[in-house]
Amino acid sequence: AQKITQTQPGMFVQEKEAVTLDCTYDTSDPSYGLFWYKQPSSGEMIFLIYQGSYDQQNATEGRYSLNFQKARKSANLVISASQLGDSAMYFCAMREDGGYQKVTFGTGTKLQVIP
Amino acid sequence: EPEVTQTPSHQVTQMGQEVILRCVPISNHLYFYWYRQILGQKVEFLVSFYNNEISEKSEIFDDQFSVERPDGSNFTLKIRSTKLEDSAMYFCASTVRTGGPNSPLHFGNGTRLTVT
Numbered sequence: 447a448q449k450i451t452q453t454q455p456g457m458f459v460q461e462k463e464a465v466t467l468d469c470t471y472d473t474s475d476p477s478y479g480l481f482w483y484k485q486p487s488s489g490e491m492i493f494l495i496y497q498g499s500y501d502q503q504n505a506t507e508g509r510y511s512l513n514f515q516k517a518r519k520s521a522n523l524v525i526s527a528s529q530l531g532d533s534a535m536y537f538c539a540m541r542e543d544g545g546y547q548k549v550t551f552g553t554g555t556k557l558q559v560i561p
Numbered sequence: 562e563p564e565v566t567q568t569p570s571h572q573v574t575q576m577g578q579e580v581i582l583r584c585v586p587i588s589n590h591l592y593f594y595w596y597r598q599i600l601g602q603k604v605e606f607l608v609s610f611y612n613n614e615i616s617e618k619s620e621i622f623d624d625q626f627s628v629e630r631p632d633g634s635n636f637t638l639k640i641r642s643t644k645l646e647d648s649a650m651y652f653c654a655s656t657v658r659t660g661g662p663n664s665p666l667h668f669g670n671g672t673r674l675t676v677t
Contacts, residue, residue: 491668551604
């Protein structure tokens with residue numbers, strides 16, 4: 447079974463608008479961490495935001511926020527006030543804290559910001 | 562800000578040849594990783610390394626692959642006999658801990674390996 451599911455292979459958003467990128471996950475571990483990474487066309491992997499399974503509040507980092515719905519096992523990334531430089535691949539990822547160290551990635555969503 | 566550095570940025574090799582991909586993780590980090598990404602596809606876990614030994618590896622990481630931390634700063638991935646399907650971007654990553662808000666993986670810029 448897929449650990450991390452990103453159902454949107456591609457998304458378009460108008461510049462200055464907000465966009466939500468979906469991510470659902472599957473784990474039986476009560477302790478885990480969720481991450482979002484950005485991969486521009488240049489190829490590097492840029493960490494954006496982290497949410498721990500026990501965190502009471504949704505994580506925010508500047509224009510990025512994570513809409514964490516634990517019961518639904520979803521961790522959607524919200525980008526507010528989209529900019530042209532936000533055009534990139536976005537990966538959702540998870541680490542299960544039960545003795546594992548690896549981070550598992552979803553298949554990614556390609557976001558294109560339209561002027 | 563400290564960063565993970567990888568060399569070379571591009572490597573072209575012939576099928577059957579050995580390649581060594583090099584990484585210098587962030588200096589106070591304790592956990593090291595190799596991931597690969599075949600063009601346009603998902604980022605796949607290869608191996609994690611802690612306390613000078615492999616802590617976890619995927620089914621991709623077969624006997625053709627090995628990792629080493631020879632001198633306390635470098636972290637290398639060796640592919641003994643490359644195959645065409647090894648062509649991919651290889652990312653090195655490190656982290657200081659494996660839980661909590663300071664636990665994201667910090668990635669290098671990758672080495673693009675092309676096997677001809």
